[in-house]
Amino acid sequence: MMSTYYAGLLADIGILLIGTLSVYVILATGQLSLGNAGFMGIGSYIASFLTVEWHWPLTVALVISALAASMIGIIVGFPALRLKGIYLAIATLGFGEMVRSFFLNFDRMGGSSGYHGMQHISLAYIWLWAAGIFLIVTILERSQLWLELRAVHDDETAAGLVGLNTTHIKVGAFGFGAAIAAIAGGLFAHHYVYIEPGNFGFERSIDFVLAVILGGSTVGAGAVVGAGLLILLPEWLRFLADWRLAAFGVLLILVLLLRRQGILDRPLLAKLTFRSGAW
Amino acid sequence: MVTAAKNGAALTLSGVHKNFGGIRALSDVSITVPEGRIVGVIGPNGAGKTTLFNVITGAFHADSGSIVTAEQIITRWPPHRIARAGIARTFQNIRLFSSMTVWEHLLVAQPRQGASLRNLMPIRWANPEAARRAEDALSFFGLEPYRTAIARTLPYGIQRKVEMARALTSDPKLLLLDEPVAGMNYDEAEDLRALLVGLNQRGLSILLIEHDMTFVMSLCHEIYVLDFGAVIAEGSPNKVRNDPVVLDAYLGAEGAC
Amino acid sequence: MLLQQLVNGLTLGAVYTLIALAFSLVMGILSVLNLAIGELFMLGGYIGFAVIAMHFPLPVALAAGMAGAAILSVVIQKVAYEPLRDAPLVTPMLSTLGFSIILQNVVTNVWGSDPLQLPSEMFDNRVALGSVDIGVMQLVVVGATVALVAIVAYIVQQTSVGRALRAVAESREVARLLGVSVNRVTLVAFLISGLLAGAAGVLISLHYAAITPYIGVDIGLKAIAVMVIGGTTRVFGALIAGPLIGIVEVFTIAYGGSQIRDLVVYGLMILILLLRPQGLLGGSRQDVGPRV
Ligand SMILES: Nc1ncnc2c1ncn2[C@@H]1O[C@H](COP(=O)(O)OP(=O)(O)O)[C@@H](O)[C@H]1O
Numbered sequence: 001m002m003s004t005y006y007a008g009l010l011a012d013i014g015i016l017l018i019g020t021l022s023v024y025v026i027l028a029t030g031q032l033s034l035g036n037a038g039f040m041g042i043g044s045y046i047a048s049f050l051t052v053e054w055h056w057p058l059t060v061a062l063v064i065s066a067l068a069a070s071m072i073g074i075i076v077g078f079p080a081l082r083l084k085g086i087y088l089a090i091a092t093l094g095f096g097e098m099v100r101s102f103f104l105n106f107d108r109m110g111g112s113s114g115y116h117g118m119q120h121i122s123l124a125y126i127w128l129w130a131a132g133i134f135l136i137v138t139i140l141e142r143s144q145l146w147l148e149l150r151a152v153h154d155d156e157t158a159a160g161l162v163g164l165n166t167t168h169i170k171v172g173a174f175g176f177g178a179a180i181a182a183i184a185g186g187l188f189a190h191h192y193v194y195i196e197p198g199n200f201g202f203e204r205s206i207d208f209v210l211a212v213i214l215g216g217s218t219v220g221a222g223a224v225v226g227a228g229l230l231i232l233l234p235e236w237l238r239f240l241a242d243w244r245l246a247a248f249g250v251l252l253i254l255v256l257l258l259r260r261q262g263i264l265d266r267p268l269l270a271k272l273t274f275r276s277g278a279w
Numbered sequence: 280m281v282t283a284a285k286n287g288a289a290l291t292l293s294g295v296h297k298n299f300g301g302i303r304a305l306s307d308v309s310i311t312v313p314e315g316r317i318v319g320v321i322g323p324n325g326a327g328k329t330t331l332f333n334v335i336t337g338a339f340h341a342d343s344g345s346i347v348t349a350e351q352i353i354t355r356w357p358p359h360r361i362a363r364a365g366i367a368r369t370f371q372n373i374r375l376f377s378s379m380t381v382w383e384h385l386l387v388a389q390p391r392q393g394a395s396l397r398n399l400m401p402i403r404w405a406n407p408e409a410a411r412r413a414e415d416a417l418s419f420f421g422l423e424p425y426r427t428a429i430a431r432t433l434p435y436g437i438q439r440k441v442e443m444a445r446a447l448t449s450d451p452k453l454l455l456l457d458e459p460v461a462g463m464n465y466d467e468a469e470d471l472r473a474l475l476v477g478l479n480q481r482g483l484s485i486l487l488i489e490h491d492m493t494f495v496m497s498l499c500h501e502i503y504v505l506d507f508g509a510v511i512a513e514g515s516p517n518k519v520r521n522d523p524v525v526l527d528a529y530l531g532a533e534g535a536c
Numbered sequence: 537m538l539l540q541q542l543v544n545g546l547t548l549g550a551v552y553t554l555i556a557l558a559f560s561l562v563m564g565i566l567s568v569l570n571l572a573i574g575e576l577f578m579l580g581g582y583i584g585f586a587v588i589a590m591h592f593p594l595p596v597a598l599a600a601g602m603a604g605a606a607i608l609s610v611v612i613q614k615v616a617y618e619p620l621r622d623a624p625l626v627t628p629m630l631s632t633l634g635f636s637i638i639l640q641n642v643v644t645n646v647w648g649s650d651p652l653q654l655p656s657e658m659f660d661n662r663v664a665l666g667s668v669d670i671g672v673m674q675l676v677v678v679g680a681t682v683a684l685v686a687i688v689a690y691i692v693q694q695t696s697v698g699r700a701l702r703a704v705a706e707s708r709e710v711a712r713l714l715g716v717s718v719n720r721v722t723l724v725a726f727l728i729s730g731l732l733a734g735a736a737g738v739l740i741s742l743h744y745a746a747i748t749p750y751i752g753v754d755i756g757l758k759a760i761a762v763m764v765i766g767g768t769t770r771v772f773g774a775l776i777a778g779p780l781i782g783i784v785e786v787f788t789i790a791y792g793g794s795q796i797r798d799l800v801v802y803g804l805m806i807l808i809l810l811l812r813p814q815g816l817l818g819g820s821r822q823d824v825g826p827r828v
């Protein structure tokens with residue numbers, strides 16, 4: 001029997017992995033989202049509402065919340081087309097903060113005092129979703145569509161000129177990323193069985209981005225490494241007691257300085273999986 | 280009112296203008312590329328040749344005038360639609376995708392197979408047709424040794440080939456080449472010439488910007504001369520070669536060649 | 537009552553202005569979001585507190601807080617930004633986040649996570665102007681802010697350092713061709729940015745007579761909104777936008793419930809980004825397409 005301590009960590013990793021993948025698919029088009037905790041919050045509240053108030057099965061509630069969030073993702077994605085680089089990142093940051101303060105004011109779902117009543121889910125259920133989404137992303141990474149995402153990432157103008165509909169690709173990525181983040185939110189709500197708007201603030205969004213970049217933003221497997229590290233590293237540093245966060249900060253800076261492309265990248269992954277790089 | 284001409288022209292520009300701030304990059308440009316022909320565009324640096332390509336491919340929209348293919352009016356279309364309508368291009372400053380291997384470049388521009396689920400599946404087994412086309416392009420351009428190399432890390436001449444191969448994998452009816460022999464030696468240029476003649480014989484129309492006079496004169500059926508954004512001469516290579524206006528504006532400025 | 541709110545909003549806005557300028561010096565010139573600025577601000581506050589506790593006068597506290605934050609800002613530039621300056625913009629942003637984590641942890645360990653408080657009588661002198669009751673510290677905050685913004689504006693607009701800053705903001709390449717040392721300019725930008733963040737920290741913490749290690753988190757994010765609303769390329773943009781946001785905030789708290797204020801502030805920020813990306817005061821955008 002696994003100790004509850006490790007079970008808790010594994011659950012956190014599973015949820016963070018999903019959130020990380022939600023940033024990964026958006027970043028694959030070159031768009032940096034600092035607001036994915038907003039989509040997570042939306043998914044979290046919708047799924048909780050459906051299971052608690054309407055007694056829907058959780059899986060259905062998750063799918064519905066993902067669809068709703070992806071709709072919002074698409075709505076966010078269109079104006080985002082007008083913005084590039086750091087300005088897009090700042091706008092998504094603003095979106096995330098708006099969602100957070102929306103739920104702070106949304107008394108129907110508890111407002112600032114939070115919302116509860118959800119049924120606790122098993123670790124296996126969380127990882128079923130995490131593994132499923134990871135598998136989907138891994139398959140997608142080898143598809144024609146993903147090549148198109150990467151083309152937009154590398155050179156948006158050239159991508160358009162060789163025949164790719166950059167609008168669809170960028171907005172679609174936002175919609176897909178939002179759906180994934182919403183799943184992370186629904187699982188979070190039913191793991192902790194209590195949510196409050198502060199769970200879905202800027203720090204959560206930045207955690208997702210951090211995990212993507214630490215793990216390696218060019219391969220989906222990087223999200224696994226990043227999510228694992230982000231949860232486990234502070235635990236491994238516990239022996240430093242009060243100084244562990246500082247040590248974490250130092251390690252973070254060191255990894256970025258020594259391996260700016262993240263721990264995993266395409267060449268390393270190819271080596272690890274004994275593939276020639278051709279496919 | 281402009282209608283799509285059924286006159287057998289792969290591309291017709293009529294009265295196209297394009298300004299950048301105060302600079303008149305194109306003024307009243309009318310050009311026709313008959314189907315199955317190789318048409319050249321020459322002119323001094325800054326004449327507006329690249330801008331012409333940008334306006335045709337939708338990178339910028341023309342301020343006025345019309346651009347028409349054999350079937351459609353494409354003047355205000357977005358770039359991707361124009362590309363999908365059968366107009367592919369290369370760039371004067373090579374623009375390859377920085378993260379992609381040569382092989383990936385030969386897949387990325389291929390038209391999707393409808394909206395089917397196949398586009399979401401691994402190409403290798405969901406879309407062997409696309410892989411075969413990429414394979415063809417690879418061997419056609421002799422790029423097999425570079426299959427898994429990141430294209431941007433390869434020698435200049437190879438990069439040019441990758442760019443051209445990428446353009447051709449989108450199955451165009453008209454190919455726009457912006458100074459394709461720049462930086463090539465004589466042998467490479469000769470290879471390219473043979474290759475273009477071959478493509479042309481298979482029915483591809485070509486619009487070509489080039490500084491190398493021998494190359495243009497020996498390859499093109501027809502030549503337009505641009506100077507300060509305006510067409511100052513047009514006609515067969517022979518006619519253009521002997522046009523005093525051209526000698527004056529272009530050859531005079533560049534030194535005879 | 538109304539006037540009182542206005543004065544309170546103005547005080548808060550002054551602090552926003554300073555931090556927003558700290559952000560925009562780095563962001564406008566290097567397109568990098570320095571996520572440690574909130575913590576530089578916090579650190580400035582603690583240093584100011586410590587100096588006041590040693591019974592030094594306020595100007596000394598201000599200078600010490602500014603110097604401390606500026607030194608750290610330069611360290612951040614050397615360690616977290618400079619080696620990563622050709623990396624995608626998210627990478628240096630996260631390395632500055634690393635510094636913000638470190639700073640928060642160190643300050644918590646040194647000064648504790650509970651709020652530090654000054655004896656309340658210390659800066660509690662108030663003057664009555666008609667019906668409005670103004671704390672002397674509020675006057676100091678606003679006065680110091682105006683003075684600092686004026687100095688920064690002078691540096692950016694009138695000095696050769698400022699010309700170099702603006703040249704690099706326009707285009708790194710062109711600046712280099714003009715013989716501007718991009719490295720030095722970057723250093724100056726981080727230096728001034730740190731000075732401003734430190735000043736803001738000292739001023740606000742003495743005004744509230746209290747400080748916690750987490751004070752930088754919320755105000756830092758809000759200051760990003762202020763920077764965007766004012767425009768990243770104009771020094772005076774922040775001088776308008778700071779008080780504007782401060783006053784909007786104070787009024788939404790007073791009349792619309794305290795929670796609605798973030799919705800308003802960030803909503804405004806997004807609107808500005810979409811409709812007027814150059815900010816309220818920014819010049820016109822150049823009408824040039826991308827080079828193909
Ligand atoms: N995106 C642009 N913005 C502003 N001016 C441009 C742009 N593209 C081209 N120009 C200007 O238009 C003119 C024609 O340029 P170009 O078409 O590149 O000439 P060519 O390819 O014949 O050498 C030049 O004066 C150039 O500076």
Ligand SMILES: [Mg+2]
Binds near residue numbers: 328329330371
């Ligand atoms: Mg050109």
